[in-house]
Amino acid sequence: MQKVIIESAIKLDSKQLEAIEAILKKRVSGKFSFENTVNPEILGGIRVTIGSKRIDLSLKGKLEQVKKQLA
């Protein structure tokens, strides 16, 4: 069973979590459990880690992209 970790800057409410679960069901095959971790370092948005794969949709990640593209 795969473990999915959703990191967010502030705790997500149940509506948001349900929306995310719906999308994940389409993307992840097999059973999975997910947990919402609060990580203020990402500043905003969410960062989803499925096993070893990470999808970065956080504000911190976007700021890093800005930094790289402006350099």
Add this chain to the structure above:
Amino acid sequence: MAKTPFDNINTIEFTPQVSSVGTIESLGDGIAHVTGLDGVMMGEIVEFENGKQGLALNLKENEVGIILLSDSVGIDVGQEVKTTGRILSIGVGDEIIGRVVDALGKPIDGKGEFKIKKYYPMEKIAPGIVTRKGVSVPLQTGIKAIDAMIPIGRGQRELIIGDRGTGKSSIALQTIINQKGKNCLCVYVAIGQKQSFLAQTTATLESYGALEYTVILSASAADPASTQYLAPYAGTAIAEYFMDQGKDVLIVYDDLSKHAVAYREISLLLRRPSGREAYPGDVFYLHSRLLERSCRLNEENGGGSITSLPIIETQANDVSAYIPTNVISITDGQIFLESDLFNAGVKPAINVGISVSRVGSSAQIKAMKQVAGTMKLDLAQFRELQAFAQFGSDLDAKTKARIDRGDRLTEILKQPWEKPLDVTQQVAIIFAGTRGYLDTVKKDMVVTYEQKYLEYMNTIGKEVLASIAKEAKITDEAEAQLKKLTEDFNAIHAEWMIEQE
């Protein structure tokens, strides 16, 4: 209004970043063992939490072996590692010429950043057979012994091999210095060298004005083995950038023995199985894929070329050791330097008998072929008889003549390292040697003779030399003039001649 970094802020695109992540299980000796990283590619760059980078080289079932590309300060066990989706590449641009950079392309000469135009991958598949053209244009080294008998062409790989202290780096540097004004850019890759040597070399190249067309890439002995391993590939990437513009490039790898040692160090630390002399099994591929990228491209692909001069250091003249035999079989010829010759005063200490250039006379201008054709044979016959040279007075005339000729040819092939000779000058002095005009000169006066002869030819014989330079061959008229000028010169300097009995 001044240009700020934020002017382009409207053009920024945000894409979701998908990467693989892992955790460092153990860290030491410049290697990080990481679990996770399921989607990592071979040779992919990975990023540590503090922004430092590593290269994924060992893809095992349960862990990934990553070599650090910098020091390990700020990297700890338990930290997260992320893939970047990029393979190792180096930033190149026209402004890299004249700079000294490290193996990752960062300037280390204190002159600030240079403008990066493109990113060239360090690992690249060599150009295929159809895109290549045969080697036919000479690369003049300015060294008589090489240009006359072991000529190098643009696009060739010629190995310089010898013991320590025999002048290998000097030959390479002399070749770089001689490329001034010859439309050939140079890249000097220093692998595992002493930093003091590199400082000296940079100063030397600058004093001869060679830095205007040379890039120096250095992974010194103090740098991690990972950067020493990558340095030659980075240098080749820089050379390829210029070759793709249709230019000719000369690249010197100084030296590949230290490169093999750095690779052995990494492989042993990654626990890869070791073979002969503890080198890993793919040490041949290490050098073959590097040297295959030096080639000459045909017109449709730009017509550029990369000529490479790899250097290998032997121990006790043992050319049958593992790495020397590997590289000898890869290159298009080799220049052997011997410490015996060096100690006997023959500098450059090239053993012409066993040195080979597989491209040969296709890389020589016609004028040189006309005069140097018999030189190799004369010297070969001389070497056979050298043992009998002790018996000076008891030999028959023919043997003595061969020995005398050989002695004088050896004398003219001696050359101080900072004095490269233009090819027309070489043709002149070799003409004097192979046509017998030196046979009557006293042996210890040959060096003085050469100096004065060239001065004479540069003044009185200026027109003949110009005609040879222009036609790239010796016309019948030029030959007659050369003969007369040399005979006149001999007559003027009768005091240098051996007294005829």
